[in-house]
Amino acid sequence: MVSRRLLRIKVLKALYGHFKGGDKTISGSEKELFLSIEKTYDLYHFLMQLFVEVADFAQNRIEIGKQKFRPTPEEKKPNTKFVDNKVVDILRKNEQLAKRLYQNKLSWECYPELVKKLYTRLVSSQYYIDYMNDAGRSFEQDQSLAINFFTNEIEDFDDLYQIVEDQSIYWIDEVEFVLGMIVRTIAKFREDQPSYKGLLPLYKDESDVEFAKRLFRKATVNHVQYREIVDEYTKNWDVDRIAYMDILILVEAIAELIDFKDIPVNITLNEYIDIAKYYSTPNSSVFINGVLDKIVKDLTEKKVIEKKGLGLIDPLSIIPEE
Structure with missing residues (x-):
């Protein structure tokens, strides 16, 4: 899947x-x-x-x-x-x-x-x-x-x-x-594999479908609000030199941090920092790491980012996502 x-x-x-x-x-x-x-x-x-x-x-x-x-x-x-x-x-x-x-x-x-x-x-x-x-x-x-x-x-x-x-x-x-x-x-696979089974399903379960749908919706519907957060925490940077893909990565990460209360903060940070390494500029991962670190600290103190359930668990103590 x-x-x-x-x-x-x-x-x-x-x-x-x-x-x-x-x-x-x-x-x-x-x-x-x-x-x-x-x-x-x-x-x-x-x-x-x-x-x-x-x-x-x-x-x-x-x-x-x-x-x-x-x-x-x-x-x-x-x-x-x-x-x-x-x-x-x-x-x-x-x-x-x-x-x-x-x-x-x-x-x-x-x-x-x-x-x-x-x-x-x-x-x-x-x-x-x-x-x-x-x-x-x-x-x-x-x-x-x-x-x-x-x-x-x-x-x-x-x-x-x-x-x-x-x-x-x-x-x-x-x-x-x-x-x-x-x-x-x-x-x-097993030696006696039936002909009607054996391949992976597209999604692990319905929660993955909901994850993709909700993440996209939150990032688009709240785009202006989340872009303002990005702008606030990058105001010391030359806006014209920030890659557009970096801005989208930050907006999507903010959507996940705020709207997915059961996903631990560190998992979200690690995911988007790694994504930036492959889908943006060579320096993007360092830039995004620094910006997200400040955003998380401030928005957690303001209770804009609040985690519950699995989101409160240290990600090192649980099995990482595939």
Whole structure:
């Protein structure tokens, strides 16, 4: 399922689109926000299918080798450990995966060269060589190969990133988040996996839907009020030199600090400081850290920021969000 971190980023992008989009309505921008989250789920299925595509490519090579006029001994009796990988079989039979790919017209059919490159990368890796040379066979080995494939071959594969960005504007900067979802999915697979289950849901539960909706609404409806807070605590800075994305990050963080009383302050601060590292300028995280620190101290004293329940718990004593 999508993490709270990704939901915060999705809200940030939706805020940017809303305020830079001119005459957009809040309800219209909210629909686009949830469409973008759905698109992330599409990417989850789309990338998951890549492991099957590479296995199918390997199977085709085996069949071509067998049909040669004078096949080599290796081609006559090929090592089929990879093409018989049980994780591949689970994914190939998974009803949810097949349905999502079909309904949303998601296919790697137009990218045979990419599949071939991934196969070449895979078979030259040491973990693949060790896997194929091990005469034993276990489901854990098959799982490990699949996880290694996604963590080692996909994450830094520039060709893939280009295709993903060309496919959908909603998929930019999301491959790493989705790979984390895929790895968690495969780690939970079992050998006797039913064909109708096994993939993660889009949301952990309804509270995540409400979190994204409420955070976006609070940040837009109270934008003027929260922007005034930002202006007050940045009045010693040259306004023209403050990145617009920094302002949006601060507004969203203030919305969460004030309106989500059950989320501990430190979790909110850490989340937005980290988000600033990737979605704004190189110095933004330090700037946002300093501004938010002052805002939290003052607004807590004024009881504008008040926490209750889980929000009062030291975040170090609870399990961090995924």
